[in-house]
Amino acid sequence: xxxQPECHLIRRWISQLEDQELPPExxxxxxxxxxxxxxxxxxxxxxxxxxxxxxxxVVKVSGEIDRLLTGTLIPSKLSPPxxxxxIARAADRAAPxxxxxxxxxxxxxxxxxxxxxxxFRWDALWRGSATVGNMSLASLQDDFLIEIDGxxxxxxxxxxxxxxxxxxxxxxxxxxxEIGDADGRVITISAGTYLTLTGESSVTLIDxxxxxFVPPGKGGLVVVTEExxxxxxxxxxxxxxxxxxHRSEVRVIEGSVAVVRGERIPLPLRVGERVEVTRQGLMFxxxxxxxxxxxxxxxxxxxxxxxxxxxxxxxxxxxxRPPEREERSREGNLPLDLPVNQRRGxxxxxxx
Amino acid sequence: xNLEIAPLVSAARQGDREAFxxxxxxxxxxxxxxxxxxxxxxxxxxxxxxxxxxxxxRSLDGLREDGRFSAWFxxxxxxRSLDLLRHxxxxxxxxxxxxxxxxADRGPGPSEVLEQKERGEKIRKILAELPAEYREVLxxxxxxxxxxxxxxxxxxxxxxxxxxxLFRARGALAEKLKRLDGxxxxxx
Numbered sequence: 001x002x003x004q005p006e007c008h009l010i011r012r013w014i015s016q017l018e019d020q021e022l023p024p025e026x027x028x029x030x031x032x033x034x035x036x037x038x039x040x041x042x043x044x045x046x047x048x049x050x051x052x053x054x055x056x057x058v059v060k061v062s063g064e065i066d067r068l069l070t071g072t073l074i075p076s077k078l079s080p081p082x083x084x085x086x087i088a089r090a091a092d093r094a095a096p097x098x099x100x101x102x103x104x105x106x107x108x109x110x111x112x113x114x115x116x117x118x119x120f121r122w123d124a125l126w127r128g129s130a131t132v133g134n135m136s137l138a139s140l141q142d143d144f145l146i147e148i149d150g151x152x153x154x155x156x157x158x159x160x161x162x163x164x165x166x167x168x169x170x171x172x173x174x175x176x177x178e179i180g181d182a183d184g185r186v187i188t189i190s191a192g193t194y195l196t197l198t199g200e201s202s203v204t205l206i207d208x209x210x211x212x213f214v215p216p217g218k219g220g221l222v223v224v225t226e227e228x229x230x231x232x233x234x235x236x237x238x239x240x241x242x243x244x245x246h247r248s249e250v251r252v253i254e255g256s257v258a259v260v261r262g263e264r265i266p267l268p269l270r271v272g273e274r275v276e277v278t279r280q281g282l283m284f285x286x287x288x289x290x291x292x293x294x295x296x297x298x299x300x301x302x303x304x305x306x307x308x309x310x311x312x313x314x315x316x317x318x319x320x321r322p323p324e325r326e327e328r329s330r331e332g333n334l335p336l337d338l339p340v341n342q343r344r345g346x347x348x349x350x351x352x
Numbered sequence: 353x354n355l356e357i358a359p360l361v362s363a364a365r366q367g368d369r370e371a372f373x374x375x376x377x378x379x380x381x382x383x384x385x386x387x388x389x390x391x392x393x394x395x396x397x398x399x400x401x402x403x404x405x406x407x408x409x410r411s412l413d414g415l416r417e418d419g420r421f422s423a424w425f426x427x428x429x430x431x432r433s434l435d436l437l438r439h440x441x442x443x444x445x446x447x448x449x450x451x452x453x454x455x456a457d458r459g460p461g462p463s464e465v466l467e468q469k470e471r472g473e474k475i476r477k478i479l480a481e482l483p484a485e486y487r488e489v490l491x492x493x494x495x496x497x498x499x500x501x502x503x504x505x506x507x508x509x510x511x512x513x514x515x516x517x518l519f520r521a522r523g524a525l526a527e528k529l530k531r532l533d534g535x536x537x538x539x540x
Binding site for chain 1: 381394397398401402406407439471472473478490494495499518526529530
């Protein structure tokens with residue numbers, strides 16, 4: 001039953017033949033062997049079946065990776081080549097001198113502080129207030145691992161802390177952590193979150209999900225994704241983005257937010273509500289809580305005729321579905337599919 | 353291929369983003385295959401490729417010969433993938449759920465398409481069970497249709513080594529496939 005030694009060689013040749021790597025002089029030998037060896041003929045048949053199956057699996061994987069990569073790398077947004085390397089090199093050169101200088105200043109401050117305030121504690125300097133232009137970073141799980149502008153930062157001990165400058169891009173590889181500022185705004189990130197701290201009051205979410213807590217009276221926060229902008233004053237909400245699908249979701253946990261796409265009228269969202277926006281402007285809007293009546297709401301596709309201030313709800317339009325409809329989206333929400341983009345094709349973002 | 357690539361690399365060095373975009377397009381698929389081979393996770397593979405492109409762009413000055421961009425870049429992909437492998441974590445489960453939901457949204461097509469899709473998923477699982485070195489070589493051959501010589505260059509091995517590894521990888525795959533077909537009563 002076992003194949004002859006010659007058969008082993010022939011089967012390797014079959015594999016090479018499949019790859020068009022078998023020298024022509026061996027093809028004739030192979031054919032001649034197959035003519036009289038039913039074992040190898042069967043093996044060849046199975047081999048071809050396996051190759052067909054393999055192609056099917058490979059195509060699936062390859063298609064998925066392609067889909068994930070499409071639109072995620074935008075070379076036009078990259079900084080000039082080599083620039084960051086030069087900056088890094090310059091920073092490396094300057095680092096020892098800066099460190100020495102900083103240490104000297106700290107020693108001086110501590111001598112003065114101890115002389116003037118005997119009860120002085122170092123951590124009072126930064127406790128509750130991050131340095132201007134910086135935000136604090138804290139681990140919530142012991143496997144918290146992030147990258148800041150591509151550089152790995154290990155905060156893998158529960159409670160580990162650090163600082164991050166505004167303008168940096170953060171990618172959370174594992175675990176969960178918090179980014180906070182002196183005003184008490186907190187961004188909770190977890191594995192998959194990819195965002196840029198674009199300003200003191202603005203964040204761009206590139207991919208993944210993040211939860212934002214904004215205390216009232218602290219200047220608010222703007223969270224931008226390619227599909228939608230969310231403006232808040234004092235609230236807790238989550239934004240999730242699937243970069244590969246050009247799709248964003250905003251979910252309000254406390255208070256209310258205003259979401260807007262391009263120059264359209266802001267749409268207020270209240271507690272428990274969420275909105276999904278795609279790059280094409282399609283939008284779904286639903287209530288989360290079980291038992292609540294899903295009220296039809298206006299869409300972001302409403303044409304702009306005199307911009308409003310965002311607190312004013314746009315006119316309601318009828319939903320095509322009755323609110324008590326049994327169908328549920330994921331998480332058990334009552335979906336309200338609204339035909340929203342009235343001006344499809346004229347993307348007001350001008351980024352598409 | 354190098355003739356086509358060298359001028360693009362040269363232009364990219366001067367800050368030409370269009371040229372770099374073309375380089376991205378030319379290498380995206382093979383980079384994805386390599387990263388998937390190592391990481392066995394499409395999301396992580398996409399991350400690795402993305403990171404590698406950013407790193408390549410920033411380090412173009414470090415490339416000595418423009419014509420060697422492909423090998424240099426694919427080495428960055430491999431290194432980055434191996435880095436991620438050390439810290440591999442599953443993507444946030446919610447994302448996966450949404451992906452599944454969106455896939456389901458597309459609705460079932462004709463039964464043949466559905467069967468093929470299911471089979472594709474099964475093969476993908478088998479592929480995931482193979483050792484990384486087998487998966488890597490299978491992806492380069494079956495997804496990229498690279499010659500033994502090209503694969504050898506990418507993986508830093510010999511043509512003979514590639515041929516041998518491919519044969520063993522296919523053998524391992526055939527064994528698993530036989531078991532799968534046996535257990536499902538032959539769904540092909």
